[in-house]
Amino acid sequence: NVQAGTIGVVMARTMTQGGDGLNHQGAIAYVLDASSLDLIVNHGQTSGHSFGNTLLLTSDGNFLSMDMGDNYPRGINLQRFGRQSGSKRGYVVYNIKTKHGTSPTSPAGATYPVYSEISTGSTTYYKWSNDNYVYTEIGHQGLVEVSDGILVFFAGERP
Incomplete structure (x- = not known):
């Protein structure tokens, strides 16, 4: 300026x-x-x-x-x-958008619940993400x- x-x-x-x-x-x-x-x-x-x-x-x-x-x-x-x-x-x-975890435990060691709203019959997602994309x-x-x-x-x- x-x-x-x-x-x-x-x-x-x-x-x-x-x-x-x-x-x-x-x-x-x-x-x-x-x-x-x-x-x-x-x-x-x-x-x-x-x-x-x-x-x-x-x-x-x-x-x-x-x-x-x-x-x-x-x-x-x-x-x-x-x-x-x-x-x-x-x-x-x-x-x-983000890709959610497919295991209950994140890389930091915390445990999260199932994200039922986005889970499918073949993939269970959890309410955490470490998606850097x-x-x-x-x-x-x-x-x-x-x-x-x-x-x-x-x-x-x-x-």
């Missing part, structure tokens, strides 16, 4: 090893001072396991990002943010501001 002297960033990154022994991945949003590159505000996570993102400056001077997350939240996620702390607002504009691609530039809103471009698999 040339007028405000700010740079909006959405960055996918791999985190250091967590308490569970894993190096998780996700995207974060932050704003930098354009002159010094000092951090103005870190808005935190936009998506867990971010599989691509895009960013634009809106007519009101805020940043609008779109990224694809497979968890926290799972879907195409829009984030509007500015230089003020607490200004980030998120919206899931498209929920991605997103079955979807976002467009680049996938966001277009128009006079009465935002257009979001992506390709998704039919249900």
Whole structure:
């Protein structure tokens, strides 16, 4: 944002090893001072396991990002943010299907009940998922501001 002297960033990154022994991945949003590159505000996570993102400056001077997350939240996620702390607002504009577990115990060792609504005579599903596939691609530039809103471009698999 040339007028405000700010740079909006959405960055996918791999985190250091967590308490569970894993190096998780996700995207974060932050704003930098354009002159010094000092951090103005870190808005935190936009998506867990971010599989691509895009960013634009809106007519009101805020940043609008779109990224694809497979968890926290799972879907195409829009984030509007500015230089003020607490200004980030998120919206899931498209929920991605997920493949549910076929055993009662998840990889984390927790036990879950049968998901009877989607189970069939040949396959029993359970109410957990560790599906990292997103079955979807976002467009680049996938966001277009128009006079009465935002257009979001992506390709998704039919249900």
